[in-house]
Amino acid sequence: MKKAEMGRFSISPDEDSSSYSSNSDFNYSYPTKQAALKSHYADVDPENQNFLLESNVGKKKYETDFHPGTTSFGMSVFNLSNAIVGSGILGLSYAMANTGIALFIILLTFVSIFSLYSVHLLLKTANEGGSLLYEQLGHKAFGMVGKLTASGSITMQNIGAMSSYLFIVKYELPLVIQALMNIEDTNGLWYLNGDYLVLLVSLVLILPLSLLRNLGYLGYTSGLSLLCMMFFLIVVIFKKFQIPCPAEIAFLVNETVNGSLAQPAAFVGFNRTESDSCQPRYFIFNSQTVYAVPILTFSFVCHPAILPIYEELKGRSRRRMMNVSKISFFAMFLMYLLAALFGYLTFYEHVESELLHTYSSVMETDILLLIVRLAVLVAVTLTVPVVIFPIRSSITHLLCASKEFSWWRHSVITVSILVFTNLLVIFVPNIRDIFGFIGASAAAMLIFILPSAFYIKLVKKESMKSVQKIGAMFFLLSGIVVMTGSMALIVLDWVHNAPGGGH
Template sequence: MSHPLEYNGSVNPSSPALEKGHLSNCCADVDAERQNFLDDHELGKKKYEAEYQQQGTASFGMSVFNLGNAIMGSGILGLSYAMANTGIALFVILLVAVLLFSLYSVHLLLKTANEGGSSVYEQLGYKAFGLPGKLATSCSITMQNIGAMSSYLFIVKYELPVVIQAFLGIKESTGEWYLDGDNLVLLVSLVIILPLSLLRNLGYLGYTSGFSLLCMVFFLVVVIYKKFQIPCPLPLEQDAVNATLNTTVSKMAAYFLEHVNNATDYSDDVCAPKYFVFNSQTVYAVPILTFAFVCHPAILPMYEELKDRTQKKMQNVANVSFLTMFIMYLLAALFGYLTFSDNVESELLHTYSKVYKFDVVLLVVRLAVLTAVTLTVPVVLFPIRTSVNQLLCASREFSWLRHIIITVVLIGGTNMLVILVPTIRDIFGIIGASSAAILIFILPSAFYIKLVKKEPMNSFNKIAATLFLCTGFLVMIGCMTLIVLDWINNTSGAH
């Protein structure tokens, strides 16, 4: 989400909301780490004080840019995979549905914030359901941020080996340690991400979000451009075939060639676009879409910073931002799918290594994206660490030892997740089906039902919010169940 490349509830240091110090997890006791992000006049705020009397400074256009930043993220890399497993028509239907649901969710949040007198997601949770509501909200945002961090590190795992191969002129890896994605994730985390994350003031990374958005726009342009360069069916990589022929007996090589041709699509029929597709991977489509659209913890801070703010004006900001991202998402998914058809991978950028490992334009895209995600991880980690500090030891003085331990544990745990989880598709799936569904569907509707007292439960708005809440539970439980069943089937099939 973003911003960072995938904001997903994390704090955007370049946004006016952050410059004013409105973090999504502000609490009564402000530790020394957070004081680096807060202005002096903000430190005395009461725990759940509404700030709507203070006039915002962000223009309509800047708010649209910031919210677009918050929406756009690594989820765009998985959309072509979702389209390949739903078909063009079904994908468009789902994309429109998630867009409308997200906008309705923003409407509920804005109305609840006005009625509940709070501009912070966690505070609404506390006002609605007490400490359990605050913990549920904080855990959902934390889980979403961990998913975002994992998706960024997956990009490092997929793309950095290809970049190193290109610079060293290595056509095929023969097991070198520096071309292993897991080793590179650990190395980047240790040498770059950990030192940056240990700093108490990350304000210098404030322009990472804008750079990340530019990277994604550049990526989209390249995806469209490459559609008209890459032929369909995909050309067979002759070097890979020759290597196989030289290392196996002819019979096995022939079998391998036949298998590759079948899997990689060398018939003209595979180039025909499909409009409705149902298979075992279709279940990942909705979680990928929700993962790509979630930005809701950023809505209220941006609302508070909007100049001459009204609920209608902020809703219009959301309408423009979401519609812009909808167009970008649709174009990225469509042209990526039309380029690779059924062979598109769960991370679109990595799919281009099938045919263009040493293309200069793609190499520039990879370098830009790798730089953006590497610098974004410390920014996303910051609110997670602050949340952990506030939950475990809010009243204690800042401790470097605690600061280091929490940082190392978070980075180490995320690295283990990236190493042990097979593909980025699983991160998109599980996070999109759980925390993203909670942040988009469940929490906004639950807060609205609980905090907006002036409307009776039998009113149209309350009934609509209740149906939206039920839809959220259906999406979360249904997608999670089907994803787990897919994992079980794949595990049993492997044996």
């Protein structure tokens, strides 16, 4: 699950954020993986940030002993991997089904490399710009416009993540209830309606947790989310060798004479012709191919968590953090590739935009799938309040930063965010649209456009004619092309194929 909110401190909203950066006797609270939460609280005036000491003349910024990190290299890799992996993994098989194996691997490789390059730009910009807050880098680079753009992109990305989590509740919870209660006829049962269940879960579970002022359980849910996705990957690989090819089943059914072999209910919906086969395809171009790049960019966004993880890295240096990033990105590259490949080779072009839901179309729910569904549901339900936390903090800071904490304001903003997200989940017909729109807009901003723009503006020691600046400029232009091109193609698909159906 995409968590831009990984990090280190459990900070109360009413605490003075300047105290966390203005004196050397920093008071640590217990370490958690609460990264970008901090970035939404603190917006300290640059002149009041004493990260940079005059006595550290010979050292690079943020690589001094003034604020030493406490997180080991291995734990930093875990934290960053956890920030990368998200609900986007459920849409990767759908992307492969609409690009082909070879084209998907090419796109996955390029998106992962570009994401890693943007981390390099971001770290260098933080060192030269003198800030470890994403929004403050935007403020230093482009004033209030830059700050609002950075904050808006992070907020959009988190709303997209929230929506994808609630989509999973909408798709999977009815199947879990149906399996547990052994219900065959689902017609007219309100408690098997995904829209009602999303509202119920939001009201009974998510809202009370979201109203808390501190999220001390964050570290546990972060680890649980990553473990759930690893378990999900293992099950996807296992099921590939257990589920027969849908085309072969349909072929056998069509060849049966006098109904001596009835089509199994498990494969209803796969009415394929004899000419169909289960042969993998390597290059595919269709109307849904345009969603591949946005889904991939959505899956690799972790940039709001980069700077807080960097700040907490023990023995902090840019090279050490880049090594953390390389290992994390490579691990997630392999995880994404395996999940997409085995999901695609199980269902081929019949993969739905949410892979886990596809299994219910081809087989009765067995105990393994039920456990996976329960694990994923628990993880996403506990993660939604975590994602609301930085959105609410950002909105509060932008609208009423100087005002004291108010439970009334706190509650109204929380309820408003939840209502807006629930409306998205109920009225947007397809999780693919969430992956596509957020991936093409906010994710493209966070991966391509903002890091390169900040780098070009804030890194003064390199001229505009240097290789580094020219590379950043090309990266910026490529991000603009990716964002505008993807958005245009997605909107065209919406216009020509509305309404979007299925899952």
